[in-house]
Amino acid sequence: MTIAAGRDHVLFDGDCGVCTWWADTLRRWDRAGRFVVEPYQGFTADDLARHGLTLEQAAAALTVITREGRVERGAFAINAVLWRLRGAGRALVVLLYALPILLLLELALYRLVADHRQRISRWMGLKGCLVKPS
Numbered sequence: 683m684t685i686a687a688g689r690d691h692v693l694f695d696g697d698c699g700v701c702t703w704w705a706d707t708l709r710r711w712d713r714a715g716r717f718v719v720e721p722y723q724g725f726t727a728d729d730l731a732r733h734g735l736t737l738e739q740a741a742a743a744l745t746v747i748t749r750e751g752r753v754e755r756g757a758f759a760i761n762a763v764l765w766r767l768r769g770a771g772r773a774l775v776v777l778l779y780a781l782p783i784l785l786l787l788e789l790a791l792y793r794l795v796a797d798h799r800q801r802i803s804r805w806m807g808l809k810g811c812l813v814k815p816s
Contacts (some may be wrong), residue, residue, distance in 0.1 A: 683724045685733065685747055689717075690766060692759070693745040699798045699808025702742065708763060720809055743796060756808025757785075757792035 685691050692708060694701040705719050712719070722730070730740055733747050739755065746759040754762040761778060764771030778785045784785035795802060803809075 683720060683729070685725065685729055686718070687751075688749050690762075691747045692717050692719045692747050692763060693722040693725065693740055693742060693747070694719070696723050698799050698801030699806065700795065703806070703808055704744075709808070711767060717753075717763070757789045760792070761788075 692705065694705045696702060702721075705721075708717065709719055722737070722745065725740070727737050730737060730771070733751070733753050735745065735753065739745070743756040744759045746754045746762045748762065748766075752762075756814055761775045765775045
């Protein structure tokens with residue numbers, strides 16, 4: 683698989699239950715087909731390097747590569763998705779950036795979930811997280 687120009691790509695950890703759940707939810711929300719939502723494991727190191735990314739970076743955080751070629755990671759990737767979905771998502775992003783304390787809380791919450799995603803996946807009964815990160 684390659685990262686096509688002119689499309690918004692959302693790369694997630696296909697081995698993570700929480701990540702896969704979020705990706706499936708995004709696919710349902712994205713009725714207009716704005717996003718290509720795929721596990722980062724489907725891309726080669728060369729595909730990612732063309733966008734300034736490594737496999738390790740893709741494994742560590744949700745990544746969005748916008749149709750314009752901008753790369754957003756972690757909580758900022760979630761905000762990029764919400765912005766492109768428009769409607770209530772866009773209003774939430776405006777609120778997050780208008781009130782910096784909310785953005786800081788979002789960043790902290792994202793890091794907490796990302797750091798404990800294996801445990802959270804097990805608690806939620808989600809499949810995935812079968813491969814321990816190296």
